[in-house]
Amino acid sequence: TTNHLRHVESMATMPSGAGNIPHLNAIVLGEALACEENDLIFPSDDFSRQAHVPSPLKYLEMYKRSIEDPAGFWSDIASSFYWKQKWDQQVYLENLDVRKGDIRIEWFKGGITNICYNCLDSNVEAGLGDKIAFYWEGNEPGVDATLTYIQLLHNVCQLANYLKDIGVKKGDAVVVYLPMLMELPITMLACARIGAVHSVVFAGFSAESLAQRIVDCKPKVVITCNAVKRGSKVIHLKDIVDAALIESSQSGVSIDVCLTYENQLAMKKESTKWKEERDVWWQDVIPKYPTTCAVEWVDAEDPLFLLYTSGSTGKPKGVVHTTGGYMVYTATTFKYAFDYKPSDIYWCTADCGWITGHSYVTYGPLLNGASAVIFEGAPNYPNPGRCWDIVDKYQVTIFYTAPTLVRSLMRDSDEYVMRYSRKSLRVLGSVGEPINPSAWRWFFNLVGDSKCPISDTWWQTETGGFMITPLPGAWPQKPGSATFPFFGVQAVIVDEKGVEIEGECSGYLCIKSSWPGAFRTLYGDHERYETTYFKPFPGYYFSGDGCSRDKDGYHWLTGRVDDVINVSGHRIGTAEVESALVSHPQCAEAAVVGVEHEVKGQGIYAFVTLVEGVPYSEELRKGLILNVRKQIGAFAAPDKVHWAPGLPKTRSGKIMRRILRKIASRQLDELGDTSTLADPSVVDQLIALADV
Ligand code: WTA
Helix, strand or coil: CHHHHHHHHHHHCCCCCCCCCHHHHHHHCHHHHHHCHHHCECCCHHHHHHCCCCCHHHHHHHHHHHHHCHHHHHHHHHCCCCCCECCCCCCEEEECCHHHCCCEEEECCCCEECHHHHHHHHHHHHHHCCCEEEEEECCCCCCEEEEEHHHHHHHHHHHHHHHHHCCCCCCCEEEEECCCCCHHHHHHHHHHHCCCEEEECCCCECHHHHHHHHHHHCCCEEEEECCEEECCEEECHHHHHHHHHHHHHHCCCCCCEEEEECCCCCCCHHHCCCCCCCEEEHHHHHHHCCCCCCCCCEECCCEEEEEEECCCCCCCEEEEEECHHHHHHHHHHHHHHCCCCCCCEEEECCCCCCHHHHHHHHHHHHHCCCEEEEECCCCCCCCCCHHHHHHHHHCCCEEEECHHHHHHHHCCCCHHHHCCCCCCCCEEEECCCCCCHHHHHHHHHHHCCCCCCEEECECCHHHCCCCECCCCCCCCECCCCCECECCCCEEEEECCCCCEECCCEEEEEEEECCCCCCCCEECCCHHHHHHHHHCCCCCCEEEEEEEEECCCCCEEEEEECCCEEEECCEEEEHHHHHHHHHCCCCEEEEEEEEEEECCCEEEEEEEEEECCCCCCCHHHHHHHHHHHHHHCEHHHCCCEEEECCCCCEECCCCECHHHHHHHHCCCHHHCCCCCCECCCHHHHHHHHCCCC
């Protein structure tokens, strides 16, 4: 087709000055692309023509500049934001090499700004005051609300004034435990406005997890709501917060104020348990405050938020993002990866309790003056057509979701999709885990009517924003590949020795040099930051992911290479689940691995050794799972508990997870060498108990 030829031609005629940037050299190899025709999906000419980045050539030009002159590239972009005072002479300062001293990343240091001002006041001043900032769609069809930019600004200011009034100051932490009500982004923005550091805890975490986070960051106030309805279930969030606050006070962290929003549709005030001296109804106090609030101007390197995430060992890590670089990076990635235009209606299905909700529900869209949909409910309630109903209702043009949602809807009849027009859609997005080619094709062909490019965005809580992502319209896509690095991102693949490998290869995904959205430290533990991310491969940031690069330079993420399990796009550390299991008095030892799961991507598979003499029972199995639900949250509950008289260990006592993974996935002919085990007979015992 002519379309195809045009792309290949333009690729082939790219300047060969791509130099030593390996993936660019690969793009230049136009003939290689031609051979893979069947795997390539080309954007339409019409799409490319209107796109911000219409061709590989344009990407090449911008990418090259971003790598050769990061300071110039990013300060040009940063100049379009409002800064009370410009940053210092030096745009960025970095050391990513542990051999050269402490790891340090700074962008726009000395620049004075406020991200809330840039999200709201700037847009209102630019004439967008009456534009819808958020369309809110409730759990029940027909229940909805909107906020314009000016209304959002007023609401944010009222809460900001209240927070100041109760003594919250710049640098203080605020813990937020809210579902997807508009009050969640309102709270984030109010904190940002006064320089307070928000720490949003996903409202699916248990009381114990919430308590752990409260104890770690010692907030001035906790903000929640009484209850929420998700699908047909009512969840009593305030009860969970009450339990968490009892627990945190036992660890010496007591909270004076618990601001509680009355979510009337889920639960009435009267039936909410209340502690008079501590609890305050949002609706009783917030509306009384003035709708204007002076901004607290902060340094670009002042912290904006903490967000806890799981690692392979120990307790969750408080990832720290600062203000200036994060602001510039989330806004820019949003604009290019979704080819955002002012007429778009954008919907991201993520919850603000995760990084995706921070960067691409709240900050990225608002910084671009976008109209975004926020959805409180569940994607299959009241039926599996709900998402497409919402797409039609708001005329959504950009729809960003997770592969697990795609796979779960794929199992239902296509009729649920076809019932709706979906004509408004022009860009689709995916995040959280690799999207398998069959889910990619269903999403592309059916949901997007074969006309919407899919931005499969690879990134992490730590990276703040997109790192490897398609730019829709720029180049052909391959189903399941996150394609090429974003501007300013030097993605490299290294071998076990930390040596960069080029061309067609696979290995560990690392990043060379900093980017503005990078996290700056782990809260209260800079040493763990260095050890976890910068020591494994000196000179690089190590992502924890495996990746391969094909002969055309496309990147294919292959999943975590550490002991982190990705369940429905949620990161869960095996160590956390194991510790919840062994806290059960009848559990002697536990080892947890991830197994392939049709919908969730990965499921949690737990091998459990009981205390001597305790018999296996269904009740015990339930009790063990309940322990995990209570200590982490329902989303971390093991899918399978496998009774284990013993675990396969080396002579030095190390559990051989490789063998456990094979047993869990029933690949029994691929167990490999078991002769180095202290007791090779445990393997046969485990296999014998597989279906007990
Ligand atoms: C995985 C979510 C493949 C990856 C934004 C990463 C992905 C972890 C993709 C981060 C993708 C995320 N393709 N894998 N498009 N996006 N991942 O911190 O393993 O919750 O390390 O951030 O999710 O999860 P996190």
